[in-house]
Amino acid sequence: MRIDILTLFPGMFRGPFEESIIKRAVDAGVVEIHVHDIRQWAKGRHKVADDYPYGGGPGMVLKPEPVFAAAEAVLELAPERGPIILLTPIGRRFGHGVALELARGQRLLLLCGHYEGVDARIHEHLATDEISIGDYVLSGGELPAMVVVDAVVRQLPGALGCSESAEQESFADTLLESPHYTRPPEFRGWEVPEVLLSGHHSEVDKWRRRRNLLLTAQRRPDLLERIALSKEDREWLEEQGVG
Numbered sequence: 001m002r003i004d005i006l007t008l009f010p011g012m013f014r015g016p017f018e019e020s021i022i023k024r025a026v027d028a029g030v031v032e033i034h035v036h037d038i039r040q041w042a043k044g045r046h047k048v049a050d051d052y053p054y055g056g057g058p059g060m061v062l063k064p065e066p067v068f069a070a071a072e073a074v075l076e077l078a079p080e081r082g083p084i085i086l087l088t089p090i091g092r093r094f095g096h097g098v099a100l101e102l103a104r105g106q107r108l109l110l111l112c113g114h115y116e117g118v119d120a121r122i123h124e125h126l127a128t129d130e131i132s133i134g135d136y137v138l139s140g141g142e143l144p145a146m147v148v149v150d151a152v153v154r155q156l157p158g159a160l161g162c163s164e165s166a167e168q169e170s171f172a173d174t175l176l177e178s179p180h181y182t183r184p185p186e187f188r189g190w191e192v193p194e195v196l197l198s199g200h201h202s203e204v205d206k207w208r209r210r211r212n213l214l215l216t217a218q219r220r221p222d223l224l225e226r227i228a229l230s231k232e233d234r235e236w237l238e239e240q241g242v243g
């Protein structure tokens with residue numbers, strides 16, 4: 001997959017993309033990520049990319065010319081095509097399903113809005129999709145773009161060390177993920193559940209499933225409604241008083 005990001009603040013991406021799973025995925029050739037400074041396409045000596053809003057009001061608005069020019073130039077850098085996604089609090093809500101949908105494609109172009117907003121013509125005539133990462137307003141689309149990239153990249157085949165781990169994560173089958181333990185077996189008197197030390201894989205699987213069910217029933221009962229529970233699952237949940 002190829003991901004291009006258009007931003008006024010390319011420096012913000014340096015740390016997060018040079019560490020951990022994203023860096024490993026880039027090094028392994030699973031994904032190419034290119035961050036571009038929109039100002040490169042801004043005209044004039046001062047490379048101004050924003051301007052006052054028509055009709056008045058607070059803040060500055062991202063101008064259409066440099067953003068269209070940047071997107072059009074960057075699209076030409078590779079033959080693959082994919083959605084042009086504007087990160088904005090008025091977009092559709094990002095979640096695991098959207099991450100899977102985007103991970104199935106070959107290419108993403110992410111546009112980070114900034115300041116008080118972006119010119120409406122970018123929304124209407126350039127973006128093919130608009131994504132929000134939640135009901136809060138951030139200072140710009142950079143952090144949301146990082147969230148989207150992280151969630152998408154970890155779904156790409158070969159991005160994670162163990163091929164199964166993306167599937168086992170929370171939300172993949174709509175159950176929340178059970179707690180994890182590592183050594184030592186006892187820490188400050190708190191012990192690791194016996195079954196995890198037993199070496200009985202089928203017992204461990206059963207224990208994990210039940211913990212997943214319980215956690216989901218307690219914290220996100222809305223998710224449980226979307227998944228087909230077995231009779232045994234239901235009976236067990238009832239016994240726990242959460243069925």
Ligand code: ADE
Nearest residue numbers: 087088089132133138144
């Ligand atoms: N830009 C500012 N806030 C945002 C949000 N919540 N999601 C996506 N882009 C944004």
